[in-house]
Amino acid sequence: MKSPYLITKEEALRVYKPVNPHTHKGLQGHAVIIAGSYGKIGAAVLASKSCLKSGCGLVTTFIPKCGYQILQISIPEVMTVTDENTNFITNIHLPLIPQAVGIGPGIGKELGTQKALFEFLRINKAPLVIDADALNILAENLSWFELVPENTILTPHPKELERLIGKWNSDSEKFQKTIAFSEKYKVIVVMKGAPTFIINKSEIYQNTTGNAALATAGSGDVLTGILTSLLAQGYEPKYAAKLGVYLHGLTADLALPKTGYESFTASTIIKYLGKAFLELDN
Numbered sequence: 001m002k003s004p005y006l007i008t009k010e011e012a013l014r015v016y017k018p019v020n021p022h023t024h025k026g027l028q029g030h031a032v033i034i035a036g037s038y039g040k041i042g043a044a045v046l047a048s049k050s051c052l053k054s055g056c057g058l059v060t061t062f063i064p065k066c067g068y069q070i071l072q073i074s075i076p077e078v079m080t081v082t083d084e085n086t087n088f089i090t091n092i093h094l095p096l097i098p099q100a101v102g103i104g105p106g107i108g109k110e111l112g113t114q115k116a117l118f119e120f121l122r123i124n125k126a127p128l129v130i131d132a133d134a135l136n137i138l139a140e141n142l143s144w145f146e147l148v149p150e151n152t153i154l155t156p157h158p159k160e161l162e163r164l165i166g167k168w169n170s171d172s173e174k175f176q177k178t179i180a181f182s183e184k185y186k187v188i189v190v191m192k193g194a195p196t197f198i199i200n201k202s203e204i205y206q207n208t209t210g211n212a213a214l215a216t217a218g219s220g221d222v223l224t225g226i227l228t229s230l231l232a233q234g235y236e237p238k239y240a241a242k243l244g245v246y247l248h249g250l251t252a253d254l255a256l257p258k259t260g261y262e263s264f265t266a267s268t269i270i271k272y273l274g275k276a277f278l279e280l281d282n
């Protein structure tokens with residue numbers, strides 16, 4: 001195995017594109033988050049809010065009907081489109097052409113949701129981030145990866161990774177299998193963990209930010225929002241992956257002296273996104 005390249009501040013600075021003073025919301029990218037089901041609308045809220053707070057101009061969130069008021073009240077800046085089903089997603093229809101889509105947090109694995117994911121992948125042309133239950137559904141239907149655009153970013157945690165690539169007996173086998181998966185399906189795999197690695201075919205990157213404060217519900221949902229936002233702003237997927245993972249971890253490093261490990265939550269990541277971006281702006 002090649003030794004990984006480190007994602008340091010210097011690397012993040014090379015990738016980061018400061019906001020153009022003459023830009024407007026129509027140029028900053030329209031991102032779509034497809035997330036949530038009954039009891040897990042919080043995943044949609046977290047991903048949408050982090051998406052909006054990472055620089056894209058417009059965010060539309062697609063949710064089952066039960067999430068409508070929750071979303072609109074939690075984040076008035078985000079637009080919503082609802083499924084015809086109350087509790088889970090069954091038919092993804094978007095009245096817009098998004099610059100990027102993040103799909104999966106909290107969607108569950110109902111049969112209707114599986115069919116909706118298949119139909120969505122058939123028609124989607126936008127750059128994609130695939131997370132959580134969308135990964136779990138794909139893991140049971142690997143042939144659907146034919147429909148997944150090249151350089152799609154997958155964000156599995158270790159259990160989701162195991163569902164995709166099967167069990168491993170050593171770290172080196174885990175990396176070999178993930179590299180083979182990335183090459184076979186032409187996808188970028190963000191292997192979330194402590195630390196997070198990014199596999200882009202045979203290239204391996206290791207993140208240098210983040211700490212155990214991130215071991216809290218919804219941390220991954222927030223990462224999905226950040227990555228989708230960066231894609232919508234036109235970052236190439238491999239750069240979006242590196243910068244997004246770096247900023248996500250940096251929020252925890254910046255917050256830790258104030259929050260300690262215990263009181264840090266996924267919402268704290270969102271709260272510190274501004275400070276994390278500012279670290280790159282000087």
Ligand SMILES: NC(=O)C1=CN([C@@H]2O[C@H](COP(=O)(O)OP(=O)(O)OC[C@H]3O[C@@H](n4cnc5c(N)ncnc54)[C@H](O)[C@@H]3O)[C@@H](O)[C@H]2O)[C@@H](O)CC1
Nearest residue numbers: 040041042043105106107132133157158159193217218221
């Ligand atoms: N507020 C909300 O609405 C939330 C919704 N969530 C959604 O809930 C659904 C279920 O997600 P889960 O990830 O909980 O369920 P999963 O069944 O996919 O994963 C949980 C399993 O993975 C293992 N695991 C997770 N991270 C690991 C790590 N770093 N190392 C080793 N093992 C690890 C756990 O021990 C557990 O066995 C997803 O759709 C997710 O997006 C969660 O994000 C939590 C918050």
Ligand SMILES: Nc1ncnc2c1ncn2[C@@H]1O[C@H](COP(=O)(O)OP(=O)(O)O)[C@@H](O)[C@H]1O
Nearest residue numbers: 157192193194211212214215217218219220221
């Ligand atoms: N001990 C840790 N150190 C650093 N990062 C961590 C640690 N534990 C979790 N994380 C990060 O938190 C996130 C958890 O994602 P995930 O398991 O998908 O959460 P959820 O599904 O609850 O949103 C990942 O980005 C992971 O790298």
Ligand SMILES: [Mg+2]
Nearest residue numbers: 132157220221
């Ligand atoms: Mg997750």
